[in-house]
Amino acid sequence: MFDRDTEGVRIELRSLTKHYPGQPAPAVDNVTLDIPAGELVVFVGPSGCGKTTTMKMINRLVEPTSGEILIGGQDVLSLDPDQLRRHIGYAIQQVGLFPHQTIAQNIGLVPNLLGWPADRISARVDELLSLVNLEPSAFRDRYPRQLSGGQQQRVGVARALAADPPVMLMDEPFGATDPITREHLQNEFVKLQKQLRKTIIFVTHDFEEAIKLGDRIAVLREGSHIAQYDTPAAILADPADEYVASFIGQDATLKRLALMRVSEVSATGSPAGSGLPQVSADASLREALDIMIAHGADRCATPSGVLTYAALCEAVGTRAGEQEDVVSSER
Structure with a gap:
């Protein structure tokens, strides 16, 4: 193997x-x-x-x-x-959690089949629940029916990762x-x-x-x-x-914006006290554009400076004047 x-x-x-x-x-x-x-x-x-x-x-x-x-x-x-x-980890749309087993038992299924000792399985369950942002003390003893659909999907991913x-x-x-x-x-x-x-x-x-x-x-x-x-x-x-x-x-430009992060584009000036809408460094340029449009602004504040609409357009190889159709489609 x-x-x-x-x-x-x-x-x-x-x-x-x-x-x-x-x-x-x-x-x-x-x-x-x-x-x-x-x-x-x-x-x-x-x-x-x-x-x-x-x-x-x-x-x-x-x-x-x-x-x-x-x-x-x-x-x-x-x-x-x-x-x-x-x-091989396997995760599907229907999640496939066993309804009469706890979340911890569901996640520990494959390690148990592989003969892991109980303390190692328990530690792995807690590690994975934390990894998918589910507090172990709050979720390990619950049953699938007690979780939302999104929480069940996270457990499904955790179970797929259980045996590393x-x-x-x-x-x-x-x-x-x-x-x-x-x-x-x-x-x-x-x-x-x-x-x-x-x-x-x-x-x-x-x-x-x-x-x-x-x-x-x-x-x-x-x-x-x-x-x-x-x-x-x-x-x-x-x-x-x-x-x-x-x-x-028809919206290839918008899709290209989704591939790039704000941190990849040069920002200028200082955002301090600018009153501009804020965007995080790890947000996509598509998200930055959405924020600009929502606030009726052609720039936004990032952790490293001010990101302009012109700089955003230049990053995907276009000029600001060519993007009026993009802005219209976003609106």
């Missing part, structure tokens, strides 16, 4: 195919893809394109018809499926939550991944979520054929074809 690590390992898919009996075409057709260690790669595409089937073949919830899967250089198809799954797997598979884990909760979970997960650097495959149909979370995005056609596989910035700047461009839509 591949070793656990605090960070991820490389995943290689080689000519991976899944053909269900009685179906005229493969659900997944000859997919070859390299996923670098420690990166979050998003599979995005329309319903039925094969993205979830491709992901499930990695932990063999779906058995491949042909092809190879290597994790950390090891052939997954040569391993015992149950043992394999205990070394190098690889995590996530199938639309935030899809069932309301928009505000979903954005909050996405923000927290971005911070979490920066700390942990697991290798994560994340399935979604939401291109904006893919841009926000992914180090790389695989835009998939039917049969999991790869239309484009690149960084979010590269896909936004140069979509491979009309199919990929259709996912981006």
Whole structure:
């Protein structure tokens, strides 16, 4: 079995195919893809394109018809499926918490199966609850029904991390939550991944979520054929074809703003006593633009100075005068 690590390992898919009996075409057709260690790669595409089937073949919830899967250089198809799954974190949209087990028991499920001693499991539960911003003393003895949907999703992520797997598979884990909760979970997960650097495959149909979370995005056609596989910035700047461009839509500039942080743009002057709206250094430029528009201002105060609308536009390679359509669409 591949070793656990605090960070991820490389995943290689080689000519991976899944053909269900009685179906005229493969659900997944000859997919070859390299996923670098420690990166979050998003599979995005329309319903039925094969993205979830491709992901499930990695932990063999779906058995491949042909092809190879290597994790950390090891052939997954040569391993015992149950043992394999205990070394891969898995989080899904429905969360899948056991209703008659406490939160601590749910999180400790895989470590218990792996034979960890009780004190080690207990310490790991407290560590993970703190990591996902749930106070251990308040939540470890509760039951899933006593938590909100967003809290249950956090527990689902904690359970996927419980045995410190190098690889995590996530199938639309935030899809069932309301928009505000979903954005909050996405923000927290971005911070979490920066700390942990697991290798994560994340399935979604939401291109904006893919841009926000992914180090790389695989835009998939039917049969999991790869239309484009690149960084979010590269896909936004140069979509491979009309199919990929259709996912981006008409607001590519706004999406590029979401990729950059306020701290990456030069601020001028002193914000002290300016009375300008405030924005944090780790906020995106899209959030900074939203704040400017909400306050009817063309600048805002950051921890390092004053960020202007002109500087924001320059950061994404445009001139302020060219962005009137962007501002109008935001309003």
